[in-house]
Amino acid sequence: MTMPENRGGDAMSDGLRLDHVAVAVRSVEAAADRLGKLLGYTPRTEKVTNTRQQVNVLFLCKPGSLDIKLIEPSSEESPLWKFVKTGGGLHHLCFRVPDVQSACDEMAARGVRVIAPPQPGEAFDDQLIAFLYLGLGLNVEVIDTDERRARIVSSEPEDLP
Numbered sequence: 001m002t003m004p005e006n007r008g009g010d011a012m013s014d015g016l017r018l019d020h021v022a023v024a025v026r027s028v029e030a031a032a033d034r035l036g037k038l039l040g041y042t043p044r045t046e047k048v049t050n051t052r053q054q055v056n057v058l059f060l061c062k063p064g065s066l067d068i069k070l071i072e073p074s075s076e077e078s079p080l081w082k083f084v085k086t087g088g089g090l091h092h093l094c095f096r097v098p099d100v101q102s103a104c105d106e107m108a109a110r111g112v113r114v115i116a117p118p119q120p121g122e123a124f125d126d127q128l129i130a131f132l133y134l135g136l137g138l139n140v141e142v143i144d145t146d147e148r149r150a151r152i153v154s155s156e157p158e159d160l161p
Contacts, residue, residue, distance in 0.1 A: 015097050015098045015103075016095045016096075016097060016103075017095060017096045017097075018066060018093060018094070018095055018096075019066070019067070019094045019095060019096040019143060019146075020059070020066055020067035020068065020069045020093075020094045021066055021067075021068055021069070021090065021092075021093055021094070022068075022069040022070075022071055022090075022091040022092045022093075022094060022141065023068060023069070023070055023071070023088070023089060023090060023091060024071050024072070024080055024083050024084050024088040024089065024090075024091040025070055025071070025072055025084065025088050026072060026084050026088065027072055028047055028056055028057070028058040028070040028071070028072045029047070029058075031070045031072075032058055032060055032070060035060060035068065035070075036060070039062070040062055041060035041061065041062045041065075041068060042060065042061060042062070043058060043059070043060060043061075043152055044059040044060060044061040044067060044148065044151065044152060045057075045058060045059040045123070045148050045149065045150045045151050045152060046058070046150035046152065047150070048122055048123045048149045048150050049074050049122065050074070050121060050122045050123050051074075051122065052116075052119055052120070052121070052122070053071075053080075053116070053121075054073065054074050054075055054077060054078035054079065054080065055071045055072060055073060055074050055078060055080055056071070056072045056073075056074045057069060057070070057071055057122075057123040058070045059123075059148055069094070069123075071091060072084070091139065092131070092138075092139035092140055092141050093138065093139075093140050093141070094140070094141040094142070094143060095140060095141070095142055095143075096142075096143055096144065096145075096146070097142050097143070097144055098144060099144055100118045100128040100129065100130050100142050100143065100144045101118050101128070101130075103130070103142045103144075104117060104118060104130050104132065104142065107132055107142075112132050112133065112134055112135075113132065113133040114130065114131075114132055115131040115132060115133050115139065116129075116130055116131040117130055118130045121143070122149060123148065123149055124143055124145055124147050124148065124149065125145070125147040125148070125149045127143065127144065127145035127147050128143070128144065128145075129141055129142070129143050130142050
């Protein structure tokens with residue numbers, strides 16, 4: 001089998017850095033407990049309500065690993081309910097970029113659909129976030145910050161970026 005040619009090397013793809021993986025669940029507390037027992041993750045933040053996306057968010061961390069962002073519907077009107085009622089699971093990958101607006105503009109020019117344009121995200125201390133659909137069933141969030149609201153200081157692994 002031949003592997004496809006690597007087409008990276010431009011400013012956009014070079015600036016992308018995987019920040020976290022988001023998992024949609026019915027209860028962030030129950031999921032945090034399970035992932036802690038099974039995989040050794042600990043809470044990085046307290047639960048934060050993101051009113052614009054209508055979800056509650058809780059970040060988990062583990063030394064040497066990517067963060068896991070757990071998301072649950074914050075109300076009966078949350079668009080996430082449909083996905084969670086069918087089992088939930090992997091919701092999106094998040095990439096840190098140099099600039100959220102520029103990343104959205106460049107990705108849109110490449111044919112990517114912008115699902116939610118840049119707007120403040122409460123889980124990221126109101127820094128800009130945006131959501132894109134890349135095709136292949138893959139939703140991507142883009143951020144340009146490492147800020148997290150409601151950080152639990154004692155759980156910060158020292159070797160994480």
